[in-house]
Amino acid sequence: MYAKTSPKDVYHLLTKDEERTLCGLRVVGIIVDRPVNTSALHLTSQKPTACPLCQECANDREDDGNRDEAEPEV
Numbered sequence: 001m002y003a004k005t006s007p008k009d010v011y012h013l014l015t016k017d018e019e020r021t022l023c024g025l026r027v028v029g030i031i032v033d034r035p036v037n038t039s040a041l042h043l044t045s046q047k048p049t050a051c052p053l054c055q056e057c058a059n060d061r062e063d064d065g066n067r068d069e070a071e072p073e074v
Helices: 054-066
Strands: 001-005 010-014 028-031 042-044
Touching: 010 054
Parallel strands: 028 042
Antiparallel strands: 001 010, 001 042
């Protein structure tokens, strides 16, 4: 799972409980697998390809040294 807001914003990686992002943001517990314009950070099962990964999430993923758990292969 991933988290994002609008289609042009960055996407985030999730903690194991999927309630927060690696960078500490709270996630709305709904899954939206289509483009939407919203300010609420929601879950998506599809890895976003049209936007970059949040830099803080990327740094946290590297710090943990555990890429496979933080970002599952699709």
